[in-house]
Amino acid sequence: MKGLFIGAGLVLSSLVPASDHNNIEAGRPLRFDDAYSIAFRERAFEFGLTLDTFRRRGPSYGNKTEFKYGFAKNQDISVAIEPTYSSPERRGDLGNVEIGYFNGLRRQIDDAPALAYRVDVGLPTGRDAKGLDLRFRGIATKALGQYDKVHLNLDLNMNTSPGPGEHRHTVGAVLGYSTPLGYPRRFDQTLVADFAVQQSKKQGEGYVGSVGLGLRRQVSPQAVFDIGVTSDLFSAKGAERRPFRLAIGYSVSF
Amino acid sequence: MKAIIFFGLTAMTAIGLAQDHSGHQMAGMKKQTELPAMPTDIPGWLNAPGADHLFYKAARYNWAINRIPKFAKDMYATGVGHAMAYEALVRGEASTLETKTFDKINWVLKHPPAMPVDEGAISPTFLRKYGYLEKVFDWAHTLHFQTIDVFAHPGWTDEQKEKEIERLWEFYEAQPYAITGLPMNMDYLDSFPYSMKFRTDYPKVNGLFWGYHWLQTVNYDMLYRVPVKDQASQYEVLGARYHETELYKTDRDFMPMMAEMSPRFAKRFPQIANAFDNLHMLHDNVNDILAQPQLTEAQKQEQVKIAIYRVLATTHKGETPGDSEGKENTLHDHRHPPSMPGMGWMKGSEDDIMWMSGMGWMDMSACSHCSIPMPEGNPWGATVSAEGWTMMVRCLMCARDMAGETPGRAIIRAATNDPNRLLVLISDEEGNWTSNIEGIVFLEKFGEHPECSGWSRAFTTLAALEKYVADNPEYKDTKPLTLAEWAALNHATPDTYRKIDKPNPYKPGPPPSNGGGR
Numbered sequence: 001m002k003g004l005f006i007g008a009g010l011v012l013s014s015l016v017p018a019s020d021h022n023n024i025e026a027g028r029p030l031r032f033d034d035a036y037s038i039a040f041r042e043r044a045f046e047f048g049l050t051l052d053t054f055r056r057r058g059p060s061y062g063n064k065t066e067f068k069y070g071f072a073k074n075q076d077i078s079v080a081i082e083p084t085y086s087s088p089e090r091r092g093d094l095g096n097v098e099i100g101y102f103n104g105l106r107r108q109i110d111d112a113p114a115l116a117y118r119v120d121v122g123l124p125t126g127r128d129a130k131g132l133d134l135r136f137r138g139i140a141t142k143a144l145g146q147y148d149k150v151h152l153n154l155d156l157n158m159n160t161s162p163g164p165g166e167h168r169h170t171v172g173a174v175l176g177y178s179t180p181l182g183y184p185r186r187f188d189q190t191l192v193a194d195f196a197v198q199q200s201k202k203q204g205e206g207y208v209g210s211v212g213l214g215l216r217r218q219v220s221p222q223a224v225f226d227i228g229v230t231s232d233l234f235s236a237k238g239a240e241r242r243p244f245r246l247a248i249g250y251s252v253s254f
Numbered sequence: 255m256k257a258i259i260f261f262g263l264t265a266m267t268a269i270g271l272a273q274d275h276s277g278h279q280m281a282g283m284k285k286q287t288e289l290p291a292m293p294t295d296i297p298g299w300l301n302a303p304g305a306d307h308l309f310y311k312a313a314r315y316n317w318a319i320n321r322i323p324k325f326a327k328d329m330y331a332t333g334v335g336h337a338m339a340y341e342a343l344v345r346g347e348a349s350t351l352e353t354k355t356f357d358k359i360n361w362v363l364k365h366p367p368a369m370p371v372d373e374g375a376i377s378p379t380f381l382r383k384y385g386y387l388e389k390v391f392d393w394a395h396t397l398h399f400q401t402i403d404v405f406a407h408p409g410w411t412d413e414q415k416e417k418e419i420e421r422l423w424e425f426y427e428a429q430p431y432a433i434t435g436l437p438m439n440m441d442y443l444d445s446f447p448y449s450m451k452f453r454t455d456y457p458k459v460n461g462l463f464w465g466y467h468w469l470q471t472v473n474y475d476m477l478y479r480v481p482v483k484d485q486a487s488q489y490e491v492l493g494a495r496y497h498e499t500e501l502y503k504t505d506r507d508f509m510p511m512m513a514e515m516s517p518r519f520a521k522r523f524p525q526i527a528n529a530f531d532n533l534h535m536l537h538d539n540v541n542d543i544l545a546q547p548q549l550t551e552a553q554k555q556e557q558v559k560i561a562i563y564r565v566l567a568t569t570h571k572g573e574t575p576g577d578s579e580g581k582e583n584t585l586h587d588h589r590h591p592p593s594m595p596g597m598g599w600m601k602g603s604e605d606d607i608m609w610m611s612g613m614g615w616m617d618m619s620a621c622s623h624c625s626i627p628m629p630e631g632n633p634w635g636a637t638v639s640a641e642g643w644t645m646m647v648r649c650l651m652c653a654r655d656m657a658g659e660t661p662g663r664a665i666i667r668a669a670t671n672d673p674n675r676l677l678v679l680i681s682d683e684e685g686n687w688t689s690n691i692e693g694i695v696f697l698e699k700f701g702e703h704p705e706c707s708g709w710s711r712a713f714t715t716l717a718a719l720e721k722y723v724a725d726n727p728e729y730k731d732t733k734p735l736t737l738a739e740w741a742a743l744n745h746a747t748p749d750t751y752r753k754i755d756k757p758n759p760y761k762p763g764p765p766p767s768n769g770g771g772r
Contacts, residue, residue, distance in 0.1 A: 022375045042309035074304045106303035184358045187371040221317050
C-alpha cells in the first residue's frame with residue numbers, strides 16, 4: 001500500500017489553461033491528464049458527451065459537465081456531474097457529484113519531468129450509490145524529443161462502502177502521448193493517444209487494457225473542441241470490456 | 255587553482271565578447287568588458303519549480319481585438335517569431351536562423367493564425383531551460399493584449415477605457431513577474447559584453463523581431479481615444495506598411511520605442527509604455543545572450559536571470575521616474591525626456607532631443623514640422639503617421655503639410671472642438687484624404703507659426719466653428735473649409751523648422767547628407 005501511495009504521488013494528473021488545446025485533461029477526450037493545472041484565476045466549463053458500447057448489453061450515454069477554478073498558482077479545484085442513460089435499463093442516473101483538487105508540483109526543467117497529483121472525491125448522489133469514491137492520481141509529463149510528450153498517470157481508487165463482491169481498492173495506470181499537429185504552419189490542434197490498464201472493481205475479475213486516440217482543437221481563443229475514441233483491447237478473468245467509446249467535448253475558459 | 259582558472263576564463267570570455275562589436279562604440283556609453291555578476295537579492299521565484307500560469311483579468315472586453323481581424327491575426331503571429339528563434343538557438347541550430355528559421359517565421363507572418371498561439375508549445379526545449387523567463391514574457395504579453403482589448407471594446411467611453419487601463423496596470427504590477435514601468439537607460443541596457451550580437455549576426459531575423467515590435471508599439475495610437483469604428487481603417491494603412499516594409503528592415507539603428515510609435519499613448523500611460531520598451535529590451539538582451547557562442551550554458555542561464563532582474567519592478571521598488579542623481583548611466587538611471595515620461599534615456603540624448611531611427615535628431619518637446627514648442631494642455635494638436643513613423647505636431651496645417659512631404663499613405667489623428675471626437679484622416683497614395691467625421695470643417699488662416707494651434711483647427715460641425723469664430727473675432731473673415739478645400743492647401747516646410755545637425759550616435763562615420771534630420 002505504501003508503494004501505491006508513493007506511486008500515486010509521483011504521477012498524479014494535469015494541465016495549463018483548461019481551454020488550451022495543448023493542455024490535456026482526463027476525459028477530454030481520453031483518460032489521462034498532463035501535469036499542469038489551469039491558470040491562476042482561470043475559470044472553465046467543460047462539457048462532454050460519451051457513448052459507451054458493451055459486448056453483453058446495450059449502449060449507455062453520458063453527459064458530463066465540469067467547472068474548474070484556478071484558485072492559486074498551480075492549483076485548481078473542480079466540481080463535476082455526469083448524468084448517464086443506460087439503454088438496456090431504459091433509465092437515467094444523475095450520477096455522483098465529483099469534487100477534485102489538482103496540484104501542479106513542478107514544471108519540466110531540463111530532463112526532469114513535470115509532476116503533479118490530483119485527488120477526486122465522488123459523493124454518493126447517484127442511484128444506489130454508497131460511500132465515497134476516492135481517487136488519488138499521480139501524474140508525470142515529460143518531453144519525448146522536441147514536440148512529443150508522454151504522460152504517465154498512476155491511479156489508486158478507493159470506495160469507502162464497497163458493494164458485495166467489490167474491491168475496496170483498485171489500481172490503474174495510463175500512459176498518454178500528445179503531439180501538436182500541423183507545426184510549424186498551424187498551431188491549433190493536438191493529437192492525443194493513450195494506453196490504459198485498469199483493475200476491475202469486481203472481485204475475481206482481472207484487468208482491462210485499452211487504447212484511445214483523439215484530437216483537441218482550438219476553436220476560439222477561449223474554447224477547445226475535442227473528440228476521441230477508446231477501445232478495450234483485452235480483459236482478464238472475465239472483466240467486462242467496452243469495444244467502443246466515443247467522447248466529444250467542448251471546453252471554454254473565462 | 256580551479257577558482258583562478260575559472261575566473262581567468264570568465265574574464266577572457268568577457269573581454270572577448272566586449273571586443274566583438276567594438277566598431278559600434280559611438281556617442282553614449284562604452285560597452286562593458288565584464289559580464290554582469292549575479293545580484294545578491296535575486297527574487298526567489300526565478301528558481302522556483304512551479305509553472306505558475308496566470309490568467310488574464312476577467313472582463314467583457316477580452317478578445318475585442320478580434321473586431322479588427324487583420325490586426326488581431328498579425329498580433330497573434332508575433333508570438334511565433336521569438337519562440338521559433340529561441341528554440342533554434344537552444345537546440346544548437348543557430349546556423350539556420352537566417353535561412354530555414356527565417357523562412358518558417360516569415361511563412362507564419364505572411365499566413366497569420368486566426369487565434370493566439372501558445373509560445374511555450376512552439377519552443378518546448380527553450381521552455382524547459384528558461385521557464386522562468388517565459389513567466390515574464392507571458393505576463394507582459396497579457397498586458398499587451400488586454401490593453402489593446404480595452405481600446406477595441408465598443409461598449410465604453412474613452413474615460414471608462416482609460417480608467418480600466420490604469421486598473422490593468424495595477425493588476426499587472428501586482429505579480430512578481432511584472433516589468434518596471436520606470437523609464438530605463440536603454441544605452442546602459444544595451445552595453446553588456448554580449449550586447450548587439452544578435453542583430454549583428456542575424457540581421458534578417460532581428461529585422462522581423464523589430465518589425466513586429468514596430469507593430470506592437472504603433473498600434474496604441476491607432477486605438478487610443480479613436481472610435482472603435484475608425485480603428486480598422488487605419489490598420490489597412492499600417493498593416494500594409496508592416497507586411498511590405500517594416501518586417502524586412504535591417505537598417506534600424508535601435509528597436510522601435512513606444513513613444514516614437516505611439517506618442518499620445520506613451521504620454522498618457524508612461525508606465526505601460528516604459529514597461530513595453532523594457533520588455534522589448536529584455537527580448538534583445540536574451541537574443542544576444544543566447545546567440546553568444548562564447549558563453550557556456552551555465553553562463554547563459556545566469557545572464558538571462560540577471561537580465562530579467564534588471565527590468566523587474568521589484569528591482570526598482572521605491573524609485574521614481576526622472577530620478578538619476580548620481581546614478582547616470584547605471585541600472586537605476588530613470589531619466590526621461592522632460593516632455594515624454596514614457597520614454598527611457600537613449601544613446602546620445604540631451605533633454606528632449608533624441609535620435610529617432612529613420613527621422614534623425616528630433617526634439618520631443620517641439621512640433622516635428624515647425625519646430626515650435628508643443629502647446630500645453632488641450633487641444634493637443636495632431637499626430638502624423640507615415641513611412642513607419644508617428645510624429646506629434648502643433649496643428650492640422652503642420653500635420654497636412656508634413657504628410658504631404660512624405661511619399662505613400664498617411665494617417666492624421668487630430669483634436670477637434672469636441673474632446674470626445676478624435677478626427678482621423680487617411681490619405682491614399684495620391685494624397686486624397688478621407689475623414690471619419692462627416693461634415694468636418696476646418697479653420698485655417700495662415701499666419702505666424704507660433705500661433706498655428708489657434709488658427710489651424712478642425713470642427714465637427716459648422717456651428718462649432720462659428721462659435722469659435724465668435725469667441726475669436728480675429729477669424730471673422732476666414733472662410734470655413736471643407737475637407738477637399740483644406741486638403742488642397744499646402745504651405746510647405748515652414749521657415750521656423752530647425753534641423754538638428756549631429757551625427758547618428760549608432761553609426762560610425764560623418765553625419766548623413768541631410769544632416770541627420772528628416
